[in-house]
Amino acid sequence: MAESGFVKVAQTGEIAPGQMKPVRLGEEEVLLVNIDGNFHAISDTCSHQGGTLSDGDLDGEQVECPLHGAAFNVVTGDVLSPPARQGVPTHEVRISGNDILLGPARG
Numbered sequence: 001m002a003e004s005g006f007v008k009v010a011q012t013g014e015i016a017p018g019q020m021k022p023v024r025l026g027e028e029e030v031l032l033v034n035i036d037g038n039f040h041a042i043s044d045t046c047s048h049q050g051g052t053l054s055d056g057d058l059d060g061e062q063v064e065c066p067l068h069g070a071a072f073n074v075v076t077g078d079v080l081s082p083p084a085r086q087g088v089p090t091h092e093v094r095i096s097g098n099d100i101l102l103g104p105a106r107g
């Protein structure tokens with residue numbers, strides 16, 4: 001059952017460990033990532049010039065923007081390397097049965 005403020009965006013079986021998937025949450029593009037069975041969600045839009053992070057490469061907890069190579073931590077949303085200077089928002093993830101639910105953006 002969905003909890004207040006949380007929206008189902010995917011099912012756990014859709015994203016294997018080490019993989020990521022772009023989903024929509026209302027008007028937002030969100031990047032869902034499975035790291036060792038734990039799901040994390042950050043904005044799918046690079047804070048530099050709007051590159052689509054889900055088109056980039058995932059290496060551990062780090063995703064690299066395909067446009068100019070900025071890197072972000074998919075757990076914290078922190079920027080790890082330029083040219084981006086700011087991190088990206090994160091979303092709280094909750095699992096309900098096989099459903100992945102996201103809360104609103106934070107940060």
Ligand code: FES
Nearest residue numbers: 046048049051065
């Ligand atoms: S748009 Fe992502 S690094 Fe430039």
